[in-house]
Amino acid sequence: MTTTSTKVVGSNPGGEWPVWEVFLQEGEEGSPHKHAGSVHAPDGEIALQNARDVYARRGKVRSIWVVPAVVITASSPSDAGPFFDPAQDKVYRHPQFYKAPRGVKVF
Amino acid sequence: MESPEEMLSPRAATIAPSELPTFSPAVRTALFDYLLRLGDDRLILGHRLSEWCGHGPILEEDLAIGNVSLDLIGHAQAFLALAGRVEGKERDEDRLTFFRGEREFRNIKLSELPRGDFAFTIARQFLFDSYAALLMEKLQSCRFPELAGLAAKTLKEDTYHLRHSAQWVLRLGDGTLESHAKVQAAFNDLWAYSGEAFVADEVELLLAKELGIPDPSSLKAVWVERVSALLKEATLQVPADCFMHTGGRKGLHTEYLGKLLAEMQIVPRSYPDARW
Numbered sequence: 001m002t003t004t005s006t007k008v009v010g011s012n013p014g015g016e017w018p019v020w021e022v023f024l025q026e027g028e029e030g031s032p033h034k035h036a037g038s039v040h041a042p043d044g045e046i047a048l049q050n051a052r053d054v055y056a057r058r059g060k061v062r063s064i065w066v067v068p069a070v071v072i073t074a075s076s077p078s079d080a081g082p083f084f085d086p087a088q089d090k091v092y093r094h095p096q097f098y099k100a101p102r103g104v105k106v107f
Numbered sequence: 108m109e110s111p112e113e114m115l116s117p118r119a120a121t122i123a124p125s126e127l128p129t130f131s132p133a134v135r136t137a138l139f140d141y142l143l144r145l146g147d148d149r150l151i152l153g154h155r156l157s158e159w160c161g162h163g164p165i166l167e168e169d170l171a172i173g174n175v176s177l178d179l180i181g182h183a184q185a186f187l188a189l190a191g192r193v194e195g196k197e198r199d200e201d202r203l204t205f206f207r208g209e210r211e212f213r214n215i216k217l218s219e220l221p222r223g224d225f226a227f228t229i230a231r232q233f234l235f236d237s238y239a240a241l242l243m244e245k246l247q248s249c250r251f252p253e254l255a256g257l258a259a260k261t262l263k264e265d266t267y268h269l270r271h272s273a274q275w276v277l278r279l280g281d282g283t284l285e286s287h288a289k290v291q292a293a294f295n296d297l298w299a300y301s302g303e304a305f306v307a308d309e310v311e312l313l314l315a316k317e318l319g320i321p322d323p324s325s326l327k328a329v330w331v332e333r334v335s336a337l338l339k340e341a342t343l344q345v346p347a348d349c350f351m352h353t354g355g356r357k358g359l360h361t362e363y364l365g366k367l368l369a370e371m372q373i374v375p376r377s378y379p380d381a382r383w
Binding site for chain 1: 165166167168170171174267270271274278
């Protein structure tokens with residue numbers, strides 16, 4: 001799937017092109033790429049161009065990643081309980097019991 | 108990186124409020140004509156591309172073509188505004204766009220041909236983008252600072268346009284049998300319109316001497332080389348040498364331009380002082 005060739009992948013006649021998820025890096029060098037949305041494209045280069053035209057034309061974008069949506073393994077809504085709920089009542093999992101050195105302002 | 112204000116207002120970003128250099132009457136006349144050529148190529152092609160709005164093969168490509176169209180119209184706005192200043196008869200870019208007749212337009216015929224199918228649009232765009240990028244590459248070192256600056260700014264977008272159209276030529280040519288046949292037919296039909304941009308006349312020859320603009324005939328060999336290389340990569344045949352249409356630079360156009368202008372100009376001509 002991660003082809004960079006010009007061959008059309010997944011070219012099922014009459015079918016849709018694969019979906020690519022788009023991540024944009026804005027602002028400072030080294031800042032994280034954040035999910036912006038998705039585009040359809042037959043391959044990576046076209047996905048990159050589509051992402052540029054759909055999401056990156058007006059903002060101050062520094063870099064774009066496109067990722068075939070099929071390679072993303074995602075948790076499902078029904079996982080939400082078992083995955084995330086236990087964190088809510090276990091305060092000891094939050095790093096709030098440390099004494100921050102003087103001069104550190106983030107806490 | 109440009110600020111949003113600059114991107115929204117190409118005039119503010121590209122035209123310095125400085126005084127223009129003093130030109131001799133002959134150079135002024137030639138320069139006005141040359142700037143119309145640059146502006147009209149982009150205005151008319153930009154308008155043609157805008158016809159795809161809402162008709163693109165997929166949403167993403169619809170947006171991409173619309174973006175290229177807006178870029179070209181933005182370039183036209185800048186070149187025509189500069190043309191108006193050079194002419195010195197108080198005609199701004201809107202006046203030049205909406206209140207000139209067909210015979211006063213100086214675009215090459217390649218720009219005005221109907222949009223055809225997607226393969227035709229892409230093939231035309233690739234031929235034009237290759238030319239535009241090459242021209243702007245050279246024009247940015249001419250000896251008229253305002254024009255050199257505009258060329259440098261335009262080149263950045265032309266480079267992106269070329270990447271877009273070239274990638275599509277590769278995919279259509281080296282795609283399915285149907286896409287290959289359609290894009291090959293488009294190049295065959297368009298080839299006779301591909302030579303006009305490279306014919307130098309007295310306007311360009313004078314400006315080449317006086318202001319260091321590129322002689323268009325000097326660009327042709329590189330253009331042919333670059334275009335041929337990509338067509339071969341796309342498994343397409345480079346069309347054979349043939350008769351080349353000319354005339355657009357002198358205001359002699361195909362039947363298609365008049366209809367395009369009628370649609371483009373009807374509102375300002377019907378309501379000359381309309382504001383919206």
